[in-house]
Amino acid sequence: MAEKFSDTEWKKIHTFMDKNGEQYGLPKKSKQSVVIGSFNIRKLGSLKNSKGKASRSKGAWEFLAKTAERFDLLGVQEILDSVDGLNYLKGLMGKEFGMVVSDTTGKKPGGAGMTERLGFLFNWKRVNRTEVASDISYDRSEIAGNLFENREEFWKSFDEYANKLSKWEAKCIERKAARKKRPAKPTMKLPHFLTFIRQPHCASFEIGKKNPYRILAVNAHLLYGNYPEERRMEFFAIIDWLINRAKKAETMYHPNILFMGDCNLEFKNPAVERPKIDSFIKSLNKKELRSKKSAKINFPFLDPHPTHGLFKTNARQTETFDQMCIIANDKRLPGYKKNSVAKDSGDDYNYGMFNFVDLFSNALFEKDFLDLPTKSDRKKLIKKFEHDVSDHMPIWIRLPIPK
Numbered sequence: 249m250a251e252k253f254s255d256t257e258w259k260k261i262h263t264f265m266d267k268n269g270e271q272y273g274l275p276k277k278s279k280q281s282v283v284i285g286s287f288n289i290r291k292l293g294s295l296k297n298s299k300g301k302a303s304r305s306k307g308a309w310e311f312l313a314k315t316a317e318r319f320d321l322l323g324v325q326e327i328l329d330s331v332d333g334l335n336y337l338k339g340l341m342g343k344e345f346g347m348v349v350s351d352t353t354g355k356k357p358g359g360a361g362m363t364e365r366l367g368f369l370f371n372w373k374r375v376n377r378t379e380v381a382s383d384i385s386y387d388r389s390e391i392a393g394n395l396f397e398n399r400e401e402f403w404k405s406f407d408e409y410a411n412k413l414s415k416w417e418a419k420c421i422e423r424k425a426a427r428k429k430r431p432a433k434p435t436m437k438l439p440h441f442l443t444f445i446r447q448p449h450c451a452s453f454e455i456g457k458k459n460p461y462r463i464l465a466v467n468a469h470l471l472y473g474n475y476p477e478e479r480r481m482e483f484f485a486i487i488d489w490l491i492n493r494a495k496k497a498e499t500m501y502h503p504n505i506l507f508m509g510d511c512n513l514e515f516k517n518p519a520v521e522r523p524k525i526d527s528f529i530k531s532l533n534k535k536e537l538r539s540k541k542s543a544k545i546n547f548p549f550l551d552p553h554p555t556h557g558l559f560k561t562n563a564r565q566t567e568t569f570d571q572m573c574i575i576a577n578d579k580r581l582p583g584y585k586k587n588s589v590a591k592d593s594g595d596d597y598n599y600g601m602f603n604f605v606d607l608f609s610n611a612l613f614e615k616d617f618l619d620l621p622t623k624s625d626r627k628k629l630i631k632k633f634e635h636d637v638s639d640h641m642p643i644w645i646r647l648p649i650p651k
């Protein structure tokens with residue numbers, strides 16, 4: 249098992265966090281604004297591991313609770329089959345917090361692989377749960393039609409996979425005879441999107457007590473596979489779902505959508521590819537959502553923040569895997585033009601990330617993570633918290649209390 253922070257190190261971290269947390273993006277609490285966030289908490293499951301030992305340290309649980317309680321509504325990804333950890337976290341946060349959690353997704357019951365849930369933690373004093381809760385899926389006719397229309401490309405993909413499996417099986421026999429470790433099973437590369445690797449989950453909320461923002465919150469943990477093009481297919485599939493839902497806002501249970509989640513977007517050439525996706529999404533407001541009855545779409549974390557630049561949300565600070573999106577009919581909710589004037593002070597619209605990696609690094613070494621002397625130093629630090637806390641950092645949006 250990987251080494252974790254010692255009790256002494258956690259004491260330093262918590263003391264430093266209590267004094268300096270907001271400097272690293274931990275959102276402040278305010279009576280005049282609400283904070284909505286997204287956090288992939290790595291393998292949040294049982295309180296004990298398979299060997300009967302605590303799955304997380306006391307310091308990590310305390311850290312997660314002190315972080316999560318800053319949010320009025322928090323979408324959580326990578327909750328495992330056991331909800332003991334999520335319930336324990338909610339209990340540490342206090343009686344004013346409630347939760348919604350999906351059933352498992354990501355594999356069939358009894359099948360191999362890691363099953364996951366998606367959940368929301370929310371503050372009853374600021375947020376009301378309303379009646380809708382559902383998974384998001386594609387129906388059978390849509391999937392069958394896709395397979396039929398693109399059958400030649402799919403058959404080619406299936407044939408390629410069959411050849412890979414044949415070679416893999418031969419290697420397995422060779423390795424077994426040589427008493428060597430079995431090789432990893434190959435993965436299938438699909439030419440078109442079929443359905444989500446894990447079904448996104450949604451629940452409806454009212455945020456604020458007087459004239460509230462009425463939203464459908466959509467929580468997703470998209471594909472992290474071997475092929476970046478497949479990751480993008482899932483991302484654009486959820487965009488397509490959101491856009492088509494927004495076109496008929498008058499029939500939605502709540503008129504606004506708030507998407508959040510780990511999208512696993514990765515770019516080989518981020519300087520070129522990220523602006524292309526950003527430009528495409530903004531163009532949807534003039535093309536797909538040009539009707540006065542349509543909502544408008546805003547992905548703030550595709551835009552550089554006016555103060556902090558582009559947020560890198562993974563622990564290594566190399567990728568913006570995590571995203572949030574506002575699809576608004578309510579004129580009080582911010583469109584993408586507001587991103588360029590987002591401010592850290594006050595209670596107006598803002599967006600940010602809690603960079604706990606830099607917080608840990610400064611608490612222990614008085615340097616930002618990327619300023620640590622060597623790659624080995626950075627790797628050693630990450631190993632101490634990537635399983636105990638997470639390998640993702642939470643992102644958030646601040647909105648003024650509705651009036």
